[in-house]
Amino acid sequence: MPVSTPIAATADQLSQVTYNTDGLVPAIVQEAGTGRVLMMAWMNDESLRKTLETGRTWFWSRSRQEYWCKGETSGDRQYVREAFFDCDGDTLLFVVEQEGKGACHTGEYSCFYRAFGPDAGAAAE
Amino acid sequence: MPVSTPIAATADQLSQVTYNTDGLVPAIVQEAGTGRVLMMAWMNDESLRKTLETGRTWFWSRSRQEYWCKGETSGDRQYVREAFFDCDGDTLLFVVEQEGKGACHTGEYSCFYRAFGPDAGAAAE
Numbered sequence: 583m584p585v586s587t588p589i590a591a592t593a594d595q596l597s598q599v600t601y602n603t604d605g606l607v608p609a610i611v612q613e614a615g616t617g618r619v620l621m622m623a624w625m626n627d628e629s630l631r632k633t634l635e636t637g638r639t640w641f642w643s644r645s646r647q648e649y650w651c652k653g654e655t656s657g658d659r660q661y662v663r664e665a666f667f668d669c670d671g672d673t674l675l676f677v678v679e680q681e682g683k684g685a686c687h688t689g690e691y692s693c694f695y696r697a698f699g700p701d702a703g704a705a706a707e
Numbered sequence: 708m709p710v711s712t713p714i715a716a717t718a719d720q721l722s723q724v725t726y727n728t729d730g731l732v733p734a735i736v737q738e739a740g741t742g743r744v745l746m747m748a749w750m751n752d753e754s755l756r757k758t759l760e761t762g763r764t765w766f767w768s769r770s771r772q773e774y775w776c777k778g779e780t781s782g783d784r785q786y787v788r789e790a791f792f793d794c795d796g797d798t799l800l801f802v803v804e805q806e807g808k809g810a811c812h813t814g815e816y817s818c819f820y821r822a823f824g825p826d827a828g829a830a831a832e
Contacts, residue, residue, distance in 0.1 A: 589823050589824045590824060590825050591823040591824060592823075592825065595821070595823050595824075596823075598821075608733055608747065608798075610735055610744060610747065612742075612744055616742070617737075617741070617742025617743070618742070619735060619737055619744065619800055621793070622733065622735065622793065622798040634823060664822060665822060665823040665824070666819035666820070666821060666822050666823070667819070667821055667823065668746070668747065668818040668819050668821075669811050669812065669813050669815070669818045669820070669821075670818075673733075673747040673818070673819075675744055675819045686794050687794065688794050690794070693793040693794045693795075693798070694791035694792070694793050694798075694800045695791070695794070696720070696723075696791060696792055696793075696794075697789060697790060697791050698714050698716035698717075698720050698721075698759060698790040698791070698792065699714045699715060699716060699720075699790070700715050700717065
């Protein structure tokens, strides 16, 4: 079973993250090892701190207006191995160890399972 | 020199993309081969169509309120090899061949060159 590893972010690093007018920042989740992009979801300041402190991904659900820890119900947990912020500080990237059936609520491993194009469909699978 | 390859998206695929209240959708750009996440920027309906039709990445600049084709000025072009939309249709993923010095305007190869953590810094480089 994977181990949770907190990341001790500095105050300077955290201050460089910028949030939109709703107080949110997009967070890309990529699988360690495979490099596969699994999903994108939104974090606010508090869910970013929870993510770094617990070593598990915490997001803010815009539709439900609540925090959710990925996989807490489904068992498809994400253990954070590396965390980055981009040049403008307005997008985050988490490299995770994905547990269980994957990241997508549809049952697909990645949320990006549909490709554009004539012979597309399950091309990303 | 890389070749541009248009992607013939179907009307059904395009109709499944959802835009936010500003008419925008986040677009993640990942490097083909390495799997490295290079950047995230925004597209509107028109820039998505341009991207698929030209095989080069086109974004909408929120600050300048104009279309920009990545690398048109700098030479650091992105040639689209695969394009995906996620389960909710509200995030896009482009797998590209990155030309030149990389994707970031700072001169770093990826925009995600800063890691959270005590020994962080150029950890993503």
